[in-house]
Amino acid sequence: MNTKLEQRQKIRYRIRKKVMGTATKPRLSVYRSNMEIYAQLIDDNAGVTLAAASSKEKDVVAQKVPKTEKSKLVGQSIAKKAVALGLNSVVFDRGGNLYHGRIKAVAEGAREGGLVF
Numbered sequence: 001m002n003t004k005l006e007q008r009q010k011i012r013y014r015i016r017k018k019v020m021g022t023a024t025k026p027r028l029s030v031y032r033s034n035m036e037i038y039a040q041l042i043d044d045n046a047g048v049t050l051a052a053a054s055s056k057e058k059d060v061v062a063q064k065v066p067k068t069e070k071s072k073l074v075g076q077s078i079a080k081k082a083v084a085l086g087l088n089s090v091v092f093d094r095g096g097n098l099y100h101g102r103i104k105a106v107a108e109g110a111r112e113g114g115l116v117f
């Protein structure tokens with residue numbers, strides 16, 4: 001019998017087989033812990049992180065809002081950094097999590113910030 005973590009890992013591998021980031025269309029990878037949320041723009045061809053944002057950044061921590069709202073702010077922050085790099089389209093990688101709640105909030109925040117996926 002698989003544990004919840006093992007099942008999520010299998011889902012992650014299944015997603016990563018299909019989702020690939022390039023320099024012009026990077027992968028927006030989202031990691032969710034119990035308290036924080038992290039987002040990265042990754043170029044898989046070169047194996048580099050182009051930009052990163054998290055709920056630990058000063059401008060996000062300064063706002064005393066629930067975790068879902070923080071996730072939306074992280075999405076907007078990563079979108080702002082992507083637009084500054086001249087990127088406007090990405091491939092979304094939910095990291096094995098359901099597209100729901102905080103993961104969905106990151107995606108919505110990124111879309112509001114001007115990213116297309």
